[in-house]
Amino acid sequence: MNSLLLQVCARITSPLQIILSLILLLRGHNEPGGGFIGGLVAAAGIILYGFAFGFHRALCLLPLPPISFIAIGLLLAAFSGIPALLAGQPYLTGLWPNLSIPTFLAGNLKPGTPLFFDLGVYFSVFGTVLLMLETSTKNENSP
Amino acid sequence: MNLLLVLPIFLPLVSAAILLLIPSAKLQRWIHIAACLAHFAASALLLCEVLRKGITASQLGNWPAPFGITFVADTFSAMMVLITGLMGFLVAIYSLDDVSSEHQKRGFYSLYQVLLMGVSGAFLTGDLFNLFVWFEVMLMSSFVLLALGCSRHQLSGGVKYLVLNFLSSSLFLTALGLIYSVTGTLNMADAANILKSSPLGISSMSAAMLLMVSFGIKAGLFPLFAWLPASYHTPPVSVSAIFAALLTKVGVYALVRVFTLIFTIQVDFTHDILIGISLITMLTGVLGAAAQYETRKILSFHIISQIGYMTLGLGFFTEAALAATVFYIIHHIVVKTNLFLIAGAISKLKGTAELKKIGGLYAESPWLALLFLIPAMSLGGIPPLSGFFAKFALVKEGVSLHAWLSVFVALAVGILTLYSMTKIWAEAFWKASPNENGDFGLGDAPDPTPTSSTTPSLPSLPASFWAAITAMAAVTLAISSWPQWLFDLSERAAAELSTPSHYIQAVLHSKQ
Numbered sequence: 296m297n298s299l300l301l302q303v304c305a306r307i308t309s310p311l312q313i314i315l316s317l318i319l320l321l322r323g324h325n326e327p328g329g330g331f332i333g334g335l336v337a338a339a340g341i342i343l344y345g346f347a348f349g350f351h352r353a354l355c356l357l358p359l360p361p362i363s364f365i366a367i368g369l370l371l372a373a374f375s376g377i378p379a380l381l382a383g384q385p386y387l388t389g390l391w392p393n394l395s396i397p398t399f400l401a402g403n404l405k406p407g408t409p410l411f412f413d414l415g416v417y418f419s420v421f422g423t424v425l426l427m428l429e430t431s432t433k434n435e436n437s438p
Numbered sequence: 439m440n441l442l443l444v445l446p447i448f449l450p451l452v453s454a455a456i457l458l459l460i461p462s463a464k465l466q467r468w469i470h471i472a473a474c475l476a477h478f479a480a481s482a483l484l485l486c487e488v489l490r491k492g493i494t495a496s497q498l499g500n501w502p503a504p505f506g507i508t509f510v511a512d513t514f515s516a517m518m519v520l521i522t523g524l525m526g527f528l529v530a531i532y533s534l535d536d537v538s539s540e541h542q543k544r545g546f547y548s549l550y551q552v553l554l555m556g557v558s559g560a561f562l563t564g565d566l567f568n569l570f571v572w573f574e575v576m577l578m579s580s581f582v583l584l585a586l587g588c589s590r591h592q593l594s595g596g597v598k599y600l601v602l603n604f605l606s607s608s609l610f611l612t613a614l615g616l617i618y619s620v621t622g623t624l625n626m627a628d629a630a631n632i633l634k635s636s637p638l639g640i641s642s643m644s645a646a647m648l649l650m651v652s653f654g655i656k657a658g659l660f661p662l663f664a665w666l667p668a669s670y671h672t673p674p675v676s677v678s679a680i681f682a683a684l685l686t687k688v689g690v691y692a693l694v695r696v697f698t699l700i701f702t703i704q705v706d707f708t709h710d711i712l713i714g715i716s717l718i719t720m721l722t723g724v725l726g727a728a729a730q731y732e733t734r735k736i737l738s739f740h741i742i743s744q745i746g747y748m749t750l751g752l753g754f755f756t757e758a759a760l761a762a763t764v765f766y767i768i769h770h771i772v773v774k775t776n777l778f779l780i781a782g783a784i785s786k787l788k789g790t791a792e793l794k795k796i797g798g799l800y801a802e803s804p805w806l807a808l809l810f811l812i813p814a815m816s817l818g819g820i821p822p823l824s825g826f827f828a829k830f831a832l833v834k835e836g837v838s839l840h841a842w843l844s845v846f847v848a849l850a851v852g853i854l855t856l857y858s859m860t861k862i863w864a865e866a867f868w869k870a871s872p873n874e875n876g877d878f879g880l881g882d883a884p885d886p887t888p889t890s891s892t893t894p895s896l897p898s899l900p901a902s903f904w905a906a907i908t909a910m911a912a913v914t915l916a917i918s919s920w921p922q923w924l925f926d927l928s929e930r931a932a933a934e935l936s937t938p939s940h941y942i943q944a945v946l947h948s949k950q
Contacts, residue, residue: 383440
């Protein structure tokens with residue numbers, strides 16, 4: 296699809312979608328949002344870019360192939376339960392260090408272990424959606 | 439204790455993810471083996487821990503028992519995880535030279551780890567909904583493993599497998615809804631606690647029956663076992679061997695868990711149905727096998743008939759019968775997996791698994807013949823081998839309960855099993871190779887060129903095949919030589935299964 300209108304919009308909206316996805320991820324523990332929806336929104340940003348400029352080019356934006364995002368996400372989620380074990384608690388118990396980092400958009404951020412779990416979900420969902428995109432557009436030439 | 443309960447799931451998950459990140463095929467193989475070995479070691483440690491400290495439980499995320507996710511290991515589940523680890527490791531060795539590079543590229547190793555994770559999770563979870571989730575993890579990875587390669591017969595087997603298993607999952611989910619509406623909980627121990635006092639009402643009885651059908655499909659019980667013989671002979675040998683080892687046994691495990699822990703009020707109804715189904719399953723499976731002439735198909739039908747023996751012990755529902763069931767499961771997993779691996783070795787040597795087209799293996803490879811004989815005779819229940827002790831314990835309990843029909847069927851099916859094993863022996867190993875004797879064609883008179891060209895250069899088996907097959911035969915021989923050791927374990931597991939209060943106590947009152 297070669298539409299100037301879409302291309303101009305996508306150039307602006309795609310980065311905004313990625314930022315929005317991060318906001319959703321960070322506020323997700325106690326408010327609506329979280330890793331899953333964040334991952335979807337981020338993937339939607341890439342897909343919008345793909346509609347405007349071709350999916351091949353959109354996937355080239357990524358630093359890693361989609362399947363590596365899934366793997367990194369799984370690793371993050373799996374290891375986010377380990378600190379609890381080291382502290383003598385059951386696996387995956389949320390640990391909240393006494394820290395609070397101010398962010399501009401998502402309120403004060405408390406970096407506990409569940410955040411890393413959410414981040415893992417974020418990467419896995421992001422990678423899964425893009426892997427579907429990659430497989431279903433593999434034989435398609437970029438427009 | 440928290441750590442050990444989680445490791446059999448954590449390790450395969452992490453290795454699956456790492457295997458996705460690593461592109462080098464050579465490195466993948468090493469990680470694959472190392473991961474399976476680590477899983478095996480972790481499960482062995484878990485069993486030691488359970489033997490020392492009794493039933494252990496861990497509440498994931500530290501949410502207390504009926505609300506959070508519970509992981510429990512009693513002797514039975516720890517034994518099942520250990521045998522999963524052992525089979526996972528040995529089949530992994532076999533798979534090194536069995537799986538094509540195409541499969542490796544498409545993620546065979548990762549899927550294998552995910553399968554191990556799903557199976558271990560199903561054994562360790564203490565929550566019915568979680569059991570459902572682990573079943574799904576297992577189903578997805580096994581379906582992809584089954585369909586990987588996309589040949590025509592793989593897909594036709596895979597679709598049957600998928601449809602019947604989805605049916606089973608939806609029945610499972612319906613049953614979960616019913617149980618939740620009656621008890622307000624899906625924690626197995628909590629549900630058992632609530633249901634143990636009053637007789638089952640219409641909802642809980644329907645739930646029990648739905649679960650029986652659902653797990654029966656997974657286990658391969660009569661009448662919904664069609665997915666098993668339709669699919670098991672299609673994928674690479676290592677895949678069908680690990681399926682034969684684990685998938686149906688998870689169904690049996692779930693049946694045992696649910697019908698010793700939760701639905702134990704109206705035993706004369708529920709467990710009598712189980713006995714009936716088991717007997718029909720044993721008969722149909724063994725008769726189905728008698729009609730087959732492809733080694734892996736024969737073996738697939740035998741899985742079904744052997745599953746009948748395991749659930750028969752559950753149907754008797756005495757402590758000794760449960761011990762026999764546990765013993766039977768462990769013995770059967772080792773023997774059956776080995777037979778599948780040997781079937782793979784036969785088709786590797788001969789290029790086909792059709793019994794009519796092969797022969798003369800005894801002369802060509804006497805060691806393979808001997809290694810086949812050990813699990814085959816054990817499956818048939820010939821005295822010094824492990825299958826004899828398993829059948830003996832079960833039949834003895836049947837005699838003491840005066841369940842004459844069951845005893846008769848169990849013995850008759852044993853003889854028919856022996857018939858099938860003798861058929862493989864006679865056709866594949868004993869008779870002369872059909873292409874050496876021209877008169878074996880029986881009038882078909884095919885032109886001799888395609889068959890006879892294979893004889894001169896007989897391919898030899900890779901070392902990894904020998905290692906895996908020999909190790910499994912050694913395990914069978916070890917069980918046969920020291921059956922008392924496994925019996926003690928099984929009796930301990932059965933004692934825990936028949937007094938569910940300990941299990942309930944361990945889950946609901948564990949500190950963490």
